[in-house]
Amino acid sequence: MFESWPTAKRIQLARDKMKKVIDHFLYVLGLHANNEFVVYSPMLSSQIPTSFAANAFNVFQLSMHQIEIVRLCALWDAVDFQRENIPTVIELIDHDTVIEALADEERQHWAGQHTGVFDIQDAAERAIAEQALKDVNAQFGMEQAAKARSHLKKAIQDARAIIKSSRLAAVMNIRDKHLAHSLTMTHREKHGPVAPMKYGDETALINDSSAIVEHLYCWVNGTSFSIEDSREIDQKNAQALWTACKFDVVR
Numbered sequence: 001m002f003e004s005w006p007t008a009k010r011i012q013l014a015r016d017k018m019k020k021v022i023d024h025f026l027y028v029l030g031l032h033a034n035n036e037f038v039v040y041s042p043m044l045s046s047q048i049p050t051s052f053a054a055n056a057f058n059v060f061q062l063s064m065h066q067i068e069i070v071r072l073c074a075l076w077d078a079v080d081f082q083r084e085n086i087p088t089v090i091e092l093i094d095h096d097t098v099i100e101a102l103a104d105e106e107r108q109h110w111a112g113q114h115t116g117v118f119d120i121q122d123a124a125e126r127a128i129a130e131q132a133l134k135d136v137n138a139q140f141g142m143e144q145a146a147k148a149r150s151h152l153k154k155a156i157q158d159a160r161a162i163i164k165s166s167r168l169a170a171v172m173n174i175r176d177k178h179l180a181h182s183l184t185m186t187h188r189e190k191h192g193p194v195a196p197m198k199y200g201d202e203t204a205l206i207n208d209s210s211a212i213v214e215h216l217y218c219w220v221n222g223t224s225f226s227i228e229d230s231r232e233i234d235q236k237n238a239q240a241l242w243t244a245c246k247f248d249v250v251r
Contacts, residue, residue, distance in 0.1 A: 001079060007097050014092040014220050020084035024075055025213045026230055031068040032206055033234035037242035039065045047247040054249075066179050069202055073175040075209065076168055086209070089216055090159045099152050102219055103145040109222070110141030151215040159212050162205070170197040171205060 002010055037043055038061055048057045077083055079091045093099060111134075120126040162168055173194045176186045188194050210227045218224050 001081065002092055007095075007101050010092045010095070010098050011101060011220070014089050014098075017084050017089050017092070018217050018220050021075065021086060021089060022213060022217050022225065024071065024084060025209065025227075028068060028071050028075065028206060029227070029231055030234045030237075031064070031071065032203070033231065033238040034242070035064055035068055036235070037238055044242060044245065044247070047249075049249055049251055051249050051251045053247075069171060069175055070179050072202055072205060072209075073172050073180075076162065076172065076205075086159055086212060086216070087163060089220065090156050093152060093216075093220060094156050099149055102152065103148040105222070106148045106219070107141040107145035110144055111138045148219040152219050155212045155215040155219075158208070162208055162212075166195050167201050167205060170195050171201050173197070 045057065045061065048054045075085050076087060077085050079087045081088070093102070120129060169188060173186055173188050174197045176188070177183045186194070210231075214225060214227045
């Protein structure tokens with residue numbers, strides 16, 4: 001789809017999409033943190049006795065689980081110019097010239113860092129100190145460029161493995177058949193049997209996606225970001241809410 005596009009255009013679109021992808025992924029992380037209490041833990045459900053209220057809680061619990069699956073699948077939908085997802089970003093950057101351009105940007109950024117002002121009166125000594133700092137920055141830039149190449153290639157490799165995986169196919173099939181649509185048979189099922197989604201597949205998929213999203217955002221957009229820090233914040237927020245919730249349901 002993007003083979004004929006110039007490198008600069010591919011990089012700019014990848015950056016624009018990654019800004020959206022990181023937001024979408026953070027929302028999924030927030031949903032998952034809440035679902036650890038609502039869906040995966042008996043902490044809330046154990047407080048609901050057999051009652052009319054239990055029916056409402058079941059709907060609430062199911063809707064929370066389903067929206068997590070729907071939003072997670074959206075991150076792994078097929079490549080499309082209009083979509084803000086991981087496969088589209090991967091397709092945009094999976095080219096040697098694009099990866100090399102991103103790595104070179106990283107190298108130039110550090111090589112061009114200000115050398116600083118040295119309080120050295122002797123001009124010759126000051127020149128030596130400034131050159132030493134330039135050399136350090138240049139070397140660090142080379143190391144960061146190598147890291148960018150390595151992390152981008154690893155993200156591409158890992159993303160393509162997920163795209164081909166039976167786990168993603170199972171999760172996407174549930175989304176397509178029962179959540180986004182109501183189908184007798186999905187497009188995937190017409191080409192052969194699809195293994196059923198297993199409990200916890202969405203958790204594994206989120207975990208596998210985390211490093212990919214973090215590396216893409218770091219080296220495509222030039223901004224470091226800690227997914228783990230965000231997960232910890234989401235977990236603390238969810239814990240603060242749900243551990244404080246007490247149900248007193250009259251049968």
